[in-house]
Amino acid sequence: MERLNNTALPLESPRFNDTKAAIAQAFGRAAKHYDQHAAFQRQVGHLLLDELPHDLSGWRILDLGCGTGYFSEQLALRGAQVVCADLSTAMLEQARLRCGVGTAEFCLADAEHLPFADNSFDAVFSSLALQWCDDLSSPLAEISRVTRAGGVALFSTLLAGSLHELQAAWHKVDVHQHVNQFIALKQVNLALAQISASQHHLNLTAITVWYESALALMRDLKGIGATHVMGRAQGLTSRKTLNQVELAYQTYRNRDGLLPATYQVCLGKLKL
Secondary structure, eight states: OOEEOSSOOOSSOOOOOHHHHHHHHHHHHHGGGGGGGOHHHHHHHHHHHTTSOSOOTTOEEEEETOTTSHHHHHHHHTTOEEEEEESOHHHHHHHHHHHOTTSEEEEEOBTTBOOSOTTOEEEEEEESOGGGSSOTHHHHHHHHHHEEEEEEEEEEEEBTTTTHHHHHHHHTTOSSOOSOOOBOHHHHHHHHHHTTOOSEEEEEEEEEEEESOHHHHHHHHHHHTOOOOTTOOSSOOOHHHHHHHHHHHGGGOOTTSOEEEEEEEEEEEEEO
16 A cells, blocks of 8 residues: 655555445545534544643654544644554545645555554554454554554444444334444454453443434434445435434434434553
8 A cells, every 4th residue: 555745645546445445435525524523533532532641742653544634633733743544535635634744644544454564653543443344353453563562552443332323213214224333342352352462451431422303413424424334225315214214213302302322432542
């Protein structure tokens, strides 16, 4: 995979498999308006960021799945030399615009096949990106490989039970898959065991985001590019179907008239 300089994106993209290419395209379509819909992503990323020292001067850090570069910028403001990596060229372009010329490097990359030498980074930061990988042990092994001995790797991912309200509402409407399936905690622990991660800590937290309507939630999911769902029904969703989902979601409405979207979040820290 091709490493990018800090002034321009490459003419040729790395070769991703069909699934990763589809994921990259979905996030690429959302790149320009991602930040308007990413309040939950910001909340999780800041929880992860709190695990790092405030002064990162002299640190070389990989922001893996950097998106529009919000946390790349936060890391750079703390003094780190940041390498921004993402599946999407469009996301990397937004990250370059945010971070500015000369403050970071940019790289098209798949977390399961990182194009970096062993021991390249003092730390790896990856927030809500690894759930797009088929097998969590694969990106974790790559993250461990590129992090120097004595370094740290931080990641967040979603667990089974996330968006259960939306999934249940859709199940009342049709039999198709409309919400991605997320891994169970035991699969996270298995992945850590597979890479022989002896020094690690997991923090589990449930985060609920409140919406005025189910449609508003779905707009946020589309707005961040989280639209690639395995087994999704083909074709456009009709207004009638969306109204049925909205009606089914009403069972969760609280006394303030708001609807919950619950995420089960796993925050991981590896000492390498």
